[in-house]
Amino acid sequence: MKNPVLVTGGCGFVGRHLIKYLLNRGESVWVVDNLFTGWHPDKWLLEFEKTMEPEYSVYKKGGQELVFIEKDALDFFLDQLKSRSQIKLPEFSDVFHLASIVGGRLLIDGDPVLVATDFAIDSLFFVWATRNKDKISRIMYASSSAAYPVNLQSKEKHIALPEEVISFGGNLGQPDMTYGWSKLSGEYLSTLAAKHYGLHVACVRPFSGYGEDQDLTYPVPAIAARIAKRENPITVWGTGEQGRDFVYIDDCVEAMFVVLDKISDGSGVNIGTGELRSFNEIIKILAKIEGYNPTIKQLLDKPVGVQSRYADPKKIYSLGWKPKVSLEEGMSRVLEMAKKRI
Ligand SMILES: NC(=O)c1ccc[n+]([C@@H]2O[C@H](COP(=O)([O-])OP(=O)(O)OC[C@H]3O[C@@H](n4cnc5c(N)ncnc54)[C@H](O)[C@@H]3O)[C@@H](O)[C@H]2O)c1
Known part of the structure; x- marks a missing residue:
């Protein structure tokens, strides 16, 4: 065996x-x-x-x-x-x-x-x-x-x-x-x-x-949860321009x-x-799937890590x-x- x-x-x-x-x-x-x-x-x-x-x-x-x-x-x-x-x-x-x-x-x-x-x-x-x-x-x-x-x-x-x-x-x-x-x-x-x-x-x-089953302390499921509730404005940590390779x-x-x-x-x-994609892009992709167009509100006091990691x-x-x-x-x-x- x-x-x-x-x-x-x-x-x-x-x-x-x-x-x-x-x-x-x-x-x-x-x-x-x-x-x-x-x-x-x-x-x-x-x-x-x-x-x-x-x-x-x-x-x-x-x-x-x-x-x-x-x-x-x-x-x-x-x-x-x-x-x-x-x-x-x-x-x-x-x-x-x-x-x-x-x-x-x-x-x-x-x-x-x-x-x-x-x-x-x-x-x-x-x-x-x-x-x-x-x-x-x-x-x-x-x-x-x-x-x-x-x-x-x-x-x-x-x-x-x-x-x-x-x-x-x-x-x-x-x-x-x-x-x-x-x-x-x-x-x-x-x-x-x-x-x-x-x-x-x-x-x-x-x-x-x-x-799907990632902890809500991570950005993608956390943003998806806010989109699922159709929040508007939708918040993003920092400017949302920080990018990652998903x-x-x-x-x-x-x-x-x-x-x-x-x-x-x-x-x-x-x-x-x-592929480098920003959190603002992730919001736009998720919102498009959900079929609405929320305003993005920046939370500039939140920690964001490095700017671009790919x-x-x-x-x-x-x-x-x-x-x-x-x-x-x-x-x-x-x-x-x-x-x-x-
Ligand atoms: N998820 C990602 O995108 C990603 C990216 C880079 C690296 N990693 C690495 O992959 C591994 C798994 O990541 P993940 O996303 O599943 O994280 P996770 O937090 O979901 O999983 C880590 C697991 O380790 C367990 N753990 C923590 N401390 C422990 C300890 N002292 N003794 C026994 N178990 C302990 C936790 O309970 C948890 O089940 C980690 O080593 C992480 O650094 C993950």
Whole structure:
């Protein structure tokens, strides 16, 4: 029988989509999540039969199986390392390390020291992984476009960010707050895990992943919720001219598998389309789908992050990935869900 897949942070937005994909292709999955922002599997593994063990719960449906360990990744990896856990882990095929304090702009800018917990999560993860390298086939580390230097994303000077802008042993630049620093250091640990310890590691740098079930602290579902209520004027944080590279969540998950199959040296690959779209454009697209024409009201006291963040997608395209869901189609799916939520 094939070894299961481990997903840390599997109850979050990306994790839930990734896990559905894995379960559908017949993998059994182990999840470690403390539900900091994640949803309890009872809410999204509907129609699964649940059994409770002292240290974890098991969800089963047909041939599908998921083991859920509700625990802080810090405690989980430390307990494993100090041999004080009751849970005997199996050997894992793939390990997707997603657990991270992410949050929207308010958290990234507002509580940067809390977000710095991510350094500790990643360090313990890689200590555990390198001590258990014979029991793991491959690792995918979820980095972020926030690892890129902010001075290449300003109003005056912005470029479609190519992977080589981050070069260990060369230039690194200044990433976006502690969140970006932790992703940069996580990428460095990934290269060490590959080069010094012989592990198969791939890093992905997703740009702005979005989808129907994303938390309302993120801009796309938050704007869609306001459009669904047909608010007029409609508010936007900052001038609304800040731009991002939006990737629909299913495309994002597919890209992760493509990267994991092709990259093993710990290097990072963008998950982005190369299209820079402003929040004002997103409002216009959503309002057009909804069939009204609201005035946009700027909230200039809100945190907005960098001005223009978008990928150079050459590398991921060369690996064989292209987005399948257009921005208009993705936004209409988000809006449909937003209408159901109100
Ligand atoms: N969504 C995107 O567009 C995007 C973009 C760039 C990078 N990423 C990266 O992808 C990963 C997943 O992001 P997401 O959007 O699903 O975020 P999310 O907040 O929805 O998911 C993160 C998950 O990690 C869990 N978690 C947080 N701290 C934990 C801890 N100490 N122990 C155990 N679990 C913990 C949360 O409960 C949550 O389920 C993150 O590493 C994030 O940095 C996502």
